[in-house]
Amino acid sequence: MRIAIDAMGGDHAPKEIVYGTIESAQKNPHITFIVVGQENKIREYIDKDLKNVEIIHATEVIEVDEEPVKALKKKKDASMVVAAKLVKEKRADAMITAGNTGAFMASGLLTIGRLPGVVRPALAPVFPSTKGSGTLVLDVGANMDAKPEYLVQHAMLGSIYMSKMLGITTPRVGLLNIGSEPSKGNELLKAVYKMLEESNLNFIGNIEARDIMEGSCDVLVCDGFTGNILLKTAEGVASTIFNSLKREIKGSVFSKLGGLLLLPAFKRLKKGLDYREYGGAPLLGVKGACIKSHGSSDRMAIMNAINQAKMFIEKGTLDEMARELTNRSDTIEE
């Protein structure tokens, strides 16, 4: 197994990315790690000579605020692009990056390419839930102009992912909507509802946004615009609450003491609610295990993403997806 790592993406690149990779490499001697990026910068953080770590030099870096498709076209020797090419050329089975999310999706779509039958790959983070093991939400990739067929395909890809990765036999599939009745939502959602009902998936109906974190389903399907709003709203609300809490705690001696006593509780809570703790977001529907780790990834997050990629490959997730795509008589037109 060979895993390509974009060493230059994320707030703590390359240091934390390289450290996370080295630690994983020591634990997984049978996996080859290909660290992609500016070699001199990468070498600063490699003090051991590991047989299963290779470095591939890439001169350029895609910045977090660059326009994805333009960046991809302009920076042909960017670390992320080179990592994606390794997957494309089957010199790697997986790629991991903590860099520009849009560029990650674009390199999955344009460089690596889609599984036969897939029209829109979906970015699929796991949302934390108070019960169960989280909900895979897809697509959150800000893809515009969804068609019913895309969402149904995402439901299938998400179900296979959750069943392979978490061992859930028949993952419960929900459709994000503004009410539980089948008649709710726009024409897109009504059509998707009907198609999911008729599918062989374990479709449990519409799910309202306020119920997601209660673990009401394993796979939640939505169009890429709505998913993006959902993800960003959740991020914004959670960070506002935690920041306000911090400010409140600093307010008096009593609250400072209270904050100290509650520190372990706060840490557990923050961890439990942080979707980053649930690993990176896979890009489902492309020809490889492509994992987007959060921009603020530290070495631990990178190690998690590596484990995720490893499991993705070991479980034959991609083959299962390809098989299911072939079995389906419905062909989707772009």
Place this chain on the structure above:
Amino acid sequence: MRIAIDAMGGDHAPKEIVYGTIESAQKNPHITFIVVGQENKIREYIDKDLKNVEIIHATEVIEVDEEPVKALKKKKDASMVVAAKLVKEKRADAMITAGNTGAFMASGLLTIGRLPGVVRPALAPVFPSTKGSGTLVLDVGANMDAKPEYLVQHAMLGSIYMSKMLGITTPRVGLLNIGSEPSKGNELLKAVYKMLEESNLNFIGNIEARDIMEGSCDVLVCDGFTGNILLKTAEGVASTIFNSLKREIKGSVFSKLGGLLLLPAFKRLKKGLDYREYGGAPLLGVKGACIKSHGSSDRMAIMNAINQAKMFIEKGTLDEMARELTNRSDTIEE
């Protein structure tokens, strides 16, 4: 001034609704309050004989889980419908309810009717923000199939509301989108962006969902589907965090003590983040001051909603909206 109150809507009806109204009536002897609902039940909570409180008997109640339009058609003598009729017939200037949101919007649209030129009235709660006095978000009313013209009209209605109610001279109008560039989003949003740029409103561009609570704009425009997802996500995340916090605090003696010391801080925080504290949500674009108070409203929330309705009327908000609608050359077709 005459304000109609639906005494039968909300989790704590009629008790808290009546108590809130009575308290407001004592403070505002110049306002007449018309309490609508089952008279015997209402009388249980009225121990004083106030000259400025009238009761209008209505036999039926629209339940919170009823299908709005059906309920409206079936229950012609429902308290909410009767209250709306009072506004329609100009026997009241305002109506307040803590009942079924869908039925509230439907009775605004169907019973009271729209201001001339308005196609879709918008439900517009104020979102809390850490800076400033909150953001009016509209539409969150789960209206489907928005057109660019509707959203631009909502921006105008929202701007007038925030300028009248909060004294903000030129409210900053933002457009909810998945990125800040004008090219972001679907065709609807691109068209709205252009129209808002060309309008006389203080349009400041696209706003991402994660930045709303930072107070980046005063009026945030979105279609009713997206707004509903936004609102419900925020509700779900906040309540999950607070519930988890409660559970964590109960975990040990130390955390219990910590929780006790932090109780005032938690209360302030919860209050600051609770959009209910920012008053009820007006339904903008109908011929009256119609305020939807939260389902869990207590007497304080009802008193807040009454103050809001009072201000809405006193400031001539409706006249200003009607004037602006007439001034605009652009006519909107349904």
